[in-house]
Each structure stands twice: as structure tokens, then as C-alpha cells.
Amino acid sequence: MSGAAHNKFQNELLARLSPTDLSLFSAELVPIQFEKRDLLIAADKTIQRTYFLESGIASVVAATADGTQTEVGIIGKEGMVDIATALGSVTAPLEIFVQASGHGYSLPSTVFQDAMAQSPTLQHAMLAYAQVFLVQVSHTALAAASLSIKARLARWLLMCDDRTEGTEIPMTHEFLSLMLSVRRPGVTEAVQAVEATGAVRAHRGMIEIRDRSILERIAGNGYGGPEAYSVKLLN
Incomplete structure (x- = not known):
């Protein structure tokens, strides 16, 4: 029986935990609102x-050392920020910020690491998610090396759609440039190309998903592998 049967969390990691594992840290969970651009994890800081x-x-x-940035992964209600904590680290080399506003919970990282140290089942659950996230990151690298900008955009939109309610994803071309590591003219061309297929509609800082099946065809083999692996490992 999954944890979803006995707790009310919408976060999928928390929802799968047993009452015993949750009791190790739930008293320290604090509800929090996340606003766009909020910095959650600073690179190389505690x-x-x-x-x-x-x-x-x-x-x-x-x-990079000269300030060039690119997105290597995304996290939504399926996961946690940051897997470095699950792996026992006190720092992380990557920055994590809020891309789309929302809500959730936070707690002191030391409290969560102490809870993991007390429970092999809690530790196993978090390490399984860490593995899933690393698979996502590896496929992001594969997509950057092998897919067209149009296909990478379709993949990214599908991943965001998996993690959001409704059909609209708040996104500017400036953000897309960072996410896809492409100059803004290239982003504009890719958005227009995907929009021309009828899969999406771009308007006022939003991208509306209109037909996932078209996006899946555009993304091709770039989408689906890590998602299937996540279902297999975490469910």
C-alpha cells in the first residue's frame, strides 16, 4: 500500500511515506509559498x-566560472530540493531557483538527514528519487547533444506539463533561453515552429499546451524514457 493511502500530502515523495517515517520529521515541516525566482539552494553554500x-x-x-548558465534539471511535486541532502552532503554545486510559483513544505536539512539516518526505508525512498533525478539530468545532456532545439523545447514543455496543474505554463523567452541554453532568437524560432503545429499557443508570458500528442511526436525519443523509469522505480 502506498503512503498516499494514509496522508494528505500532494508531494509524491511525502505521500508515499509510511506514518512511521513521516513521524520522524513531520513536526518540523513548515508550509511555504514559492514565488518565481526565489532562490532555494545557492551553489557551493551550506x-x-x-x-x-x-x-x-x-x-x-x-x-561556468564566467557566469554562463544552463538548466540541467527540473523538480516539481514528484521530488525534493535538493538531492544533495539525501546523499548526505551539506553543500551542492548547483543553484536551484523557483521557475513557476507554487507552494509546499520546508524543514531544516539537518533534521531531515537525522531522520534518514534513523530509518532505512526513508533513506531508500530518498535515494531512489535521487537516482530518478540523475537519470533525468543524464537525458537532458543527451537531448542537448542529439535533439533539435524544436524537439528539446517540446521535451521541456512536456516535462513542465507533467509537473503542473492546468494547461498553461508561465514562461518568457528570457527564461526559455536559459532553460534550453539557446540564444533568444533561436528560442523565438523554436516557439513559433512548435506553435505552428497546433501543439501550443504562446501569449503574454505563457505557453498553453493544446495537444500533448503533437508535443510527444516532436520530442520523439527525447521524452518518455526517464518518465517510465521513474514510474518503475518509485511506484
């Missing part, structure tokens, strides 16, 4: 808090 999103999307960003 991780103070662990976050569980129930709505919204967090973006995991890598940066």
Missing part, C-alpha cells in the same frame, strides 16, 4: 533547508 514542492516548478542550474 544547505540550510530541504523543500518538498506540492505545486510549482524548481529549476536546477549549472554555471
Whole structure:
């Protein structure tokens, strides 16, 4: 029986936990609102808090020494911020900020690590998610190396749609440029190309998903593998 049967959390990791595992840290969980661009994890700084999103999307960003940035992964209600905590680290080399506003819970990272140390089942659940996230990151690298910008955009939109309610994803071309590591003219061309298929409609800082099946055809093999692996490992 999954944890979803005995707790009310919308975050899928928390929802699957047993009452025993939840009791190890639930008293420290604090409800929190996430606003766009909120910095959750600063690169190479001590991780103070662990976050569980129930709505919204967090973006995991890598940066070079000269400040060039690109998104390497996204996190929504399926996961936690940050897997470094689950792996026993106190710092992370990547920045994580809120890409789409939402709500969730946070608690001190030391409290959560102490809880994991007390429970092999809690530790197993978090390490399984860490593995799923690393598979996502590896496929993001594969997509960057092998897919067209149009296909990468379709993949990214599908991933965001998986993590949000409704059909609209708040997004500007500036953000898309960072997410796809493409200059803004290339982003504009890709959005227009995908929009021309009828899969989406772009308007006023929003991208509305109109036909997922078209997006899936555009993304091709770039989408679906990590998602299937997540279902297999976490459910």
C-alpha cells in the first residue's frame, strides 16, 4: 500500500511515506509559498533547508566560472530540493531557483538527514528519487547533444506539463533561453515552429499546451524514457 493511502500530502515523495517515517520529521515541516525566482539552494553554500514542492516548478542550474548558465534539471511535486541532502552532503554545486510559483513544505536539512539516518526505508525512498533525478539530468545532456532545439523545447514543455496543474505554463523567452541554453532568437524560432503545429499557443508570458500528442511526436525519443523509469522505480 502506498503512503498516499494514509496522508494528505500532494508531494509524491511525502505521500508515499509510511506514518512511521513521516513521524520522524513531520513536526518540523513548515508550509511555504514559492514565488518565481526565489532562490532555494545557492551553489557551493551550506544547505540550510530541504523543500518538498506540492505545486510549482524548481529549476536546477549549472554555471561556468564566467557566469554562463544552463538548466540541467527540473523538480516539481514528484521530488525534493535538493538531492544533495539525501546523499548526505551539506553543500551542492548547483543553484536551484523557483521557475513557476507554487507552494509546499520546508524543514531544516539537518533534521531531515537525522531522520534518514534513523530509518532505512526513508533513506531508500530518498535515494531512489535521487537516482530518478540523475537519470533525468543524464537525458537532458543527451537531448542537448542529439535533439533539435524544436524537439528539446517540446521535451521541456512536456516535462513542465507533467509537473503542473492546468494547461498553461508561465514562461518568457528570457527564461526559455536559459532553460534550453539557446540564444533568444533561436528560442523565438523554436516557439513559433512548435506553435505552428497546433501543439501550443504562446501569449503574454505563457505557453498553453493544446495537444500533448503533437508535443510527444516532436520530442520523439527525447521524452518518455526517464518518465517510465521513474514510474518503475518509485511506484
